[in-house]
Amino acid sequence: MKKLLLFLIIVSVAVLYSGCTSAKLTLAQNVAKFQSGRFEEAHKGMGELLKKVKSETYPLYQLTDASILYALGDHYDGCDIMGRAANNLEVELGSGTVALDLVGSEENVHYRGYVHERVLARYYHGLGYFARGYYDSAKIAFIQAIERDINKEKGKENAFASVHFMLGETFLRLKEYDNARVAFQNVIKLQPSNAYGWYKLATINFKIGDKEEAQKAYQTYKDSLGSEPYLPIDGSGSYIFLLLDIGWGPTLSPDAITGAFSSYQQVSFPERYVSIVIDKNIVPSKKVEDVYMQAKDEANLTGDVSKKVASVAVKKAIQTFIPFGGLLTGSTDADVRKWLLLPGEIHIALIPTEQGVHDVTLKFFDAKMKELKDYQQSWYYVPAGTEGEAPLVQLRSLFQLQNQKKKEK
């Protein structure tokens, strides 16, 4: 008996260390690597997974790898994969596939994402083009993002201020001032206290000769900033343009009663405020998106709930009326797959400063304004530019991303 027990323990350990991990485990491992700042390793792992696996969860792996590539600053491959992932979330499934999805396990159903994921996939796709100066392509991607923002409650659709802001900025770069004005008016409608939205409206109105509206918007901009430094109304001032991904987006967990339906859970992350230090000026970033709130407010994709109910009914019928039917069907457990590398919030900062490059330090604070020293980041040679030319710099909050006590291998 003792020998049998010892044998079983040895075999279990051997299996664990044999490298036989499932795709789900590999995804989790690479997400963990990303969360500890090991971006290259995470990308390598996802690259191998994408080569090996062509499963129903493939779009989710693509979204994950694209997020990692963006963190590595690779907007060339990242944009390509993000675009493919966005398309794969919307591929029409054949009736045979739909039927199989009804019978199979929830976690093996073709991954179609959720409304906020479809919007943000297009948004990041647009950012990939924007960062490379391909403004025509960026415009298309941002418009596609807006079109995917459907909502069950009228008035809550078309509510991603971050997308409208970047669309407006794209229109500005393309000198389509009327369209830019509409986009920034949408930003202001969604967020009346968004100082940068008011600034952009002011400069656009100034450019097209509507001085009265320009002044009104500009005054609102200055009032919103209070004692912070501000840019001139004519757009001649230079600034650093930062887009910050903060914290972590929502996860999914099964309901407590049946375990068959999932709901969003807000992930707790401590970093809520960001101060940007440049040349001894300290400027706070402005929150422009709360991804958990977007997820909570979204509509279900057409037929999701009814499909789920039908799936449970079909599986129950098979298990009841067909001998050994349970072997043919998957479980009814909720699908909790999720694009885990989405941020919890998106912040923007337009920081007035001289042309040229600057050293920038980001200081992070919790909800009670206590500084989170472990989150501090310093970036070098960050470029500033004038209106319509300032390069977009994308950064991400991460615990101990930079730590002089940590040695790189």
Place this chain on the structure above:
Amino acid sequence: MQKNNLVSIIILITLSFLMMSCGGAPPFLARNSSSPPLIYCNDATGHKTGATPIVLNGACTCTPTENHYNRCLKEGTINSTLIYTQFLELYTSKGIKTDLDHRGCNNRCQWGPHVVFGGKCMATPTPGTLNYEKVISGIQSLTMHEVEHDNEN
């Protein structure tokens, strides 16, 4: 007795694993907030006046657009008899790829690393990344953690 010893060993091993995993966050020291000197200019940093193109053993890695060619002529950093196509040829003959070929790869493409480090990619690196800072400072050993402003580099 043997059974008791086995149980004690298992408990000891379990406790050891638990203690190892409950170590808490490692000590933290923020990165130096001041950068090393800017050595190589590019499209993101803006051109450093008087910097000679890297293909002529200089420190300018700006994209060889026609505007940049005219700027180099004006600054006298290239031969005044060079026409634009010949200026481009200085790069293409060496197999160097620039923003004119592809953009946004952060020098992670098949032609990487950046020419500053002996590669063939001269696409403008992405601001807000370690690679960008390495390329501009010329310090390949620059990390996000230990920052040594080693003048020998």
